[in-house]
Amino acid sequence: MNNNKTFALAACWLLLTLPATALAAVSQQSAQRLGKDLTPIGAEKAGNKEGTIPDWTGGIKDSEIPKAFKPGMHYINPFPDDKPLFVIDKSNMEKYKDHLTDGQIALFKTYPDTFKMPVYKTRRTAKQPERIYYNTRAAATKAELLDGGNGFKGAYDAYPFPIPQNGLEAIWNHIVRYRGEYVVRRASEVAVQRSGAYSLVTSQQEAVLNYNLPGGSEKSLDNIIFYYLSFTKSPARLAGGAVLVYETLNQIKQPRQAWGYNAGQRRVRRAPNLSYDTPIAASDGLRTADDTDIYNGAPNRYNWVLKGKKEIYIPYHNYKLISPKLKYEDILKQGHINPEHTRYELHRVWEVEGTLKPGSRHVYSKRVLYLDEDSWGAAVLDQYDSRGNLWRVSMAYLINYYDRPTVWTGLDVFHDLQARRYHVQGLANEEASYIDFERAVPPKNYFKPSALRRRGRR
Template identity: 40%
Template sequence: MIAPYLKSAGALLVLGLATGMATDLVVGAALAQDLKSGTLTPIGAERAANKDGTIPAWDGKPVNTPPGAGNKRPDPFAAEKPVLSITAANMAQHAEKLTDGTKALLAKWPGMRVDVYPTHRSAVFAQAIYDAVAQNATRAKLTNNGLTVEGAYGGIPFPVPKNGHEALWNHMLSYRGQLTTFTADKYVMTSGGDRVLTNRQRTSLAYPYYDPKGKPDAFSGEWARARLDVTEPPANAGQAMMTIDYVDNYARPKDGWQYVPGQRRVRKSPSLVYDTPDPSAAGVANFDDVNLFIGAQDRYNVKLVGKREIYVPYNNNGLFRKPVNDVIGRGTLNPDAVRWELHRVWVLEATLREGKRNVAAKRRLYLDEDTWQAVLADSWDAQGKLWKTGQAFTLLAGDEPSASTLSYTWHDLLSGGWVYAGAINETGGVAYQDFDSKQLNRFTSSALASGGVR
């Protein structure tokens, strides 16, 4: 992917070589210029439509989604009808645009369907983010064998990734707001069709990495804080948790603290990283399955396979507005509730490093080129069997402006159980605020005790 910039930046390269300037800096400068006015969007996606016209060109215009009561945003494409429906009966005709996990769900569950709608490249972000990405193109780098990001701030670090680790950091550092709050449910479903609300929590997310007053040379390395206050079910009400994520998470794994009402004290949490099971997901998802992947990459070699055009869940404001009874079906989400579109995605393949362990021996992640966020994921077990598949659903907030995944599912293809996490169907919408360093006082271990009570 770097070669086009070597070719297109001829004058800059000659100047760079003549003056002894490092080639990567020259390439970075050419890339930064292309992000502003060339063939790439400001975060590194292809501006142009695909050759068939089924993926339109990116125009950079935000879609109107005014937050209504409870910050519920409307579905701007509610009037559209599917242009294609894929089932187990016809999926062979569309196999090249389907992931292994999607095909497995179609084959396993009668009634599962992929309804494909017209594609809208609705992901638009603030100019300040675009400016930061252009600067990151010339200053961001990976150290510690690709495990630590340095020099990046305020936007995805690698708009044209050279390897899988760079692309995976783009996913984790993609824009999800500065201060984001919502209340969400987590449902676990059995293969027999039973549904259990395992968790309802007020979620508050702070992203110091996107503090507009910050600077890369003064950045502490702490890119996100999360506070989770459990309100249901009654047996767990009053529990609270706070976590911190770092850009050098290989050296500094995720920190976490938990408040348990019965003990009336805050304790340092046990491991919240890697494949530690999430108790509220009943074994279907682990802590590194949040947003389809989060955490340190040191247990995997991550390969950048390339780009594909595939059908992915996208522009799912309509999904979030439906009652949960209309959303959760047998084995999968109700196909009537989920919107799929054809998008270009980066394909990453992660395989275990020698001497390392994780219950997912291999992962494949599909990153949307317009947001850099994983929208689909597949995992294989140690025996090489396709074990789990995940789907993430994009909330469009043109008023922010942003487009980011919020709810997600993980399906155990072997047991038939599955989990629907981050569900805001019954709880309201998402509130976005500008970053305020004073707000970080709520994201401390000492603040848990005062807020996490029955």
């Protein structure tokens, strides 16, 4: 073979094997699809040919928002008259398996007598503020991945890659998806043991979504996408403790910064290892640091592949599950949460597969995320152990926070199939109030480590 042919073949091979991070932003012609055949953030406007997924017509309507709702209160179900179309259980699972993830199928097999999925009419209520649509259109032709996909430029207060070309771009849409500007809530998390026993850990949580602050810019972002504070309220042995996190965009350039405050010692300490597969203490080892929010943090330890779209039954409009009419004991059952209070719908999702890179370390050898096309939020995650066996299944029980508006989780549930235990985040049914999006954004010095000692109290 002559040198020219050798070079040509090598060049072709290089082009085919270049990492997806080398791809530039989409063309102006492609971006013009946003708001036409695609929604403003990149989902398909049209429903499916069977009619089981409807067209997207702009999201939830003002007339559908309950008039009795006031910001800060528990969300009122805008569709109280909806009834299940059918219920999937172990007996009929095979009929619906094409619309289930491997993890969901495993839950039916692990808990054949009790795990069920009530399926309701699909409602495409997802909606975001107009400024997000405007900024996303601008980002579509400018946003680019940086540093091997460990960050990006060309986007702010937007979905950076509404027409994703690879798995990393889809992952970034999930990580920086719109969830408001300043969020305050008091909620509990719990590890439910194999016997069904549990003990609540309750905390006050606050987050400033720095990436979504109106009037800001890429420059003002200073590589920090959000600030997060959590103060433990109970049990008594943990009360007064606090955690502060600066979540960085490019965590290879600048690792996540975290501090912890121990009320008993009255000391603030750096927490340098609060990332990747570090076990979270309050989860009793059932959740890793990067399991939070179904997936978060630096994506650099995995090769991410965009597998395409599927139609999957995912948790959606779970207002019944977060209702103040329920007690925690009504929800937390042996093996899994009470399926009677859950709601699933058929939605199109982006399937993104992450495989652990050679030489990288993590307890999960593979993760498969299913991202809701209308919100870019991860609804289901299947996780595999070092032997390649399905190990854990996580699900975000989504609701429409119609006063923002945004679709986000109401409750996150993390299942360990091997231990037959599970962990729940976001329990607030027994709290006097729910998420508050309306408070004024505090100044940045509010999130200084020195403030932890002053604010942390038993």
